[in-house]
Amino acid sequence: MTRVAVVDYGAGNLVSIGQALQADVVLVDCGQSFDRFDGLVVPGVGAARPAMNRLRRRGLLDPVLEWLASERPYLGICLGLQLLFDGSDEDGATTFGALPGRTIRLVDAPRLPHIGWNQVEVRRTHELFDGIPDGSNFYFVHSYAGEPTADAAGSVLAETTHGRPFTSAVARGALTGVQFHPERSGRDGLRLLANFVGSLRSTAWPSAAVAAVGSAAGSSRVGASSAARAPSFGAA
Amino acid sequence: MLCYRVIPCLDVANGRVVKGTRFVDLVDEGDPPELAERYALEGADELVFLDITAAPEGRGTLLDIVERTARRAFIPLTVGGGVRRVEEMRDVLRAGADKVSLNTAAVADPSLVTRCARRFGRQAVVVAIDAKQRPSNPAAPEAVTWQVYVKGGREATPLDAVEWAVRATALGAGELLVTSIDRDGTRSGYDTDLLAAISRRVEVPVVASGGAASPADFVSAVLDGHADAVLAASIFHRRIHSIAAVKSAMSAAGIPVRLDGEAAA
Numbered sequence: 308m309t310r311v312a313v314v315d316y317g318a319g320n321l322v323s324i325g326q327a328l329q330a331d332v333v334l335v336d337c338g339q340s341f342d343r344f345d346g347l348v349v350p351g352v353g354a355a356r357p358a359m360n361r362l363r364r365r366g367l368l369d370p371v372l373e374w375l376a377s378e379r380p381y382l383g384i385c386l387g388l389q390l391l392f393d394g395s396d397e398d399g400a401t402t403f404g405a406l407p408g409r410t411i412r413l414v415d416a417p418r419l420p421h422i423g424w425n426q427v428e429v430r431r432t433h434e435l436f437d438g439i440p441d442g443s444n445f446y447f448v449h450s451y452a453g454e455p456t457a458d459a460a461g462s463v464l465a466e467t468t469h470g471r472p473f474t475s476a477v478a479r480g481a482l483t484g485v486q487f488h489p490e491r492s493g494r495d496g497l498r499l500l501a502n503f504v505g506s507l508r509s510t511a512w513p514s515a516a517v518a519a520v521g522s523a524a525g526s527s528r529v530g531a532s533s534a535a536r537a538p539s540f541g542a543a
Numbered sequence: 544m545l546c547y548r549v550i551p552c553l554d555v556a557n558g559r560v561v562k563g564t565r566f567v568d569l570v571d572e573g574d575p576p577e578l579a580e581r582y583a584l585e586g587a588d589e590l591v592f593l594d595i596t597a598a599p600e601g602r603g604t605l606l607d608i609v610e611r612t613a614r615r616a617f618i619p620l621t622v623g624g625g626v627r628r629v630e631e632m633r634d635v636l637r638a639g640a641d642k643v644s645l646n647t648a649a650v651a652d653p654s655l656v657t658r659c660a661r662r663f664g665r666q667a668v669v670v671a672i673d674a675k676q677r678p679s680n681p682a683a684p685e686a687v688t689w690q691v692y693v694k695g696g697r698e699a700t701p702l703d704a705v706e707w708a709v710r711a712t713a714l715g716a717g718e719l720l721v722t723s724i725d726r727d728g729t730r731s732g733y734d735t736d737l738l739a740a741i742s743r744r745v746e747v748p749v750v751a752s753g754g755a756a757s758p759a760d761f762v763s764a765v766l767d768g769h770a771d772a773v774l775a776a777s778i779f780h781r782r783i784h785s786i787a788a789v790k791s792a793m794s795a796a797g798i799p800v801r802l803d804g805e806a807a808a
Contacts, residue, residue, distance in 0.1 A: 322639035353664030
């Protein structure tokens with residue numbers, strides 16, 4: 308089974324994500340290498356600066372940046388997508404800088420926050436949207452969205468309109484991100500998460516090594532494990 | 544284009560979904576996670592749980608229900624009732640809720656709204672407003688106003704509902720859940736005047752509540768009340784109207800709704 312790390316920095320509904328990902332899911336809430344995982348999911352809602360501060364304080368920022376630098380599979384959800392860019396207009400925070408661009412306030416939006424189901428118009432074929440009809444509805448809850456620079460416009464995978472069109476999904480190499488919440492978007496959301504998991508290539512690990520790191524401090528298993536316990540959330 | 548949302552509301556007491564008229568004659572309507580899953584399959588866009596016992600001993604039960612629901616219904620969940628502190632909101636979110644609704648506690652301590660919004664983002668903070676129309680002034684019968692009530696609609700406050708709505712969003716509310724006490728449980732339709740009065744003054748989404756009887760009422764809440772989402776309880780619990788029937792009426796009236804919910808859970 309593929310192993311997915313979900314970064315837990317106290318900003319998001321991790322129960323649903325852990326449950327929705329059909330994989331061996333480990334919530335990671337303090338610093339450790341992600342080497343033993345096949346994919347990394349960074350969820351989150353809220354503003355960029357407190358998120359960056361919490362990632363740093365928990366020793367999670369450097370491992371995430373190393374993961375991105377090594378171009379391994381990443382799925383950012385909502386804030387986890389916005390953090391990929393250089394910085395956020397919401398509070399001026401400097402973010403990961405993995406994609407050229409900034410997180411900006413939605414332009415000409417009739418209502419903010421943008422809360423509810425809206426259509427995701429897929430701009431090019433990508434395995435993340437396999438089996439999901441173009442224009443399907445996904446659940447959004449946000450006021451800001453990451454906008455790639457003109458040079459990085461090729462990373463735009465999907466757009467959605469609230470006021471003006473904004474980037475609702477990105478993909479560049481193994482790096483992907485969605486502004487909506489697949490874990491709250493019913494059948495199509497579960498399909499998207501399954502597509503992400505399906506794209507991961509399981510790393511061949513000796514089983515003894517897996518057992519040893521599986522009980523490492525700062526991790527808790529959810530999802531596939533029936534003995535799942537409530538994930539840690541917001542201890543900071 | 545953003546879809547208008549249809550939201551079933553589940554009143555929860557002592558771990559069960561109940562329905563009564565203002566806390567009396569409570570009728571057991573089932574297990575919350577089971578009903579939540581049913582509604583998700585039937586096309587609900589979101590769910591609201593209101594803990595109407597809100598007693599300390601009920602808290603652990605509620606968190607357990609929220610978590611069991613979050614594991615089964617993959618649509619958003621708002622939880623309200625008895626949250627008075629940032630830490631209590633954290634616990635509810637940690638159990639799997641996406642938003643927390645503040646009502647009495649927000650009126651008693653408006654800074655709670657700001658502290659919760661700073662900690663979790665304003666999109667996670669709903670301020671619920673229970674409003675009752677004031678007797679009209681004979682000198683100016685057109686100037687209708689509404690008064691805010693707290694503690695489950697039992698206690699009047701000096702607050703004007705529209706002014707409180709404006710202030711709540713300035714404090715950090717990302718959404719308003721507006722219930723008409725006059726209409727609640729009467730099946731006489733939503734108070735579209737109240738909804739419109741609030742909706743035109745705020746930027747955040749407004750959820751209509753109280754009075755739904757027919758699919759036409761949902762249409763009116765959006766077209767006349769300018770609501771962004773429409774909530775109802777008993778007509779769904781008692782299967783008087785299905786979510787699909789409500790959505791098809793809204794769609795026929797030209798209101799964008801999510802119609803692909805049949806297999807959404």
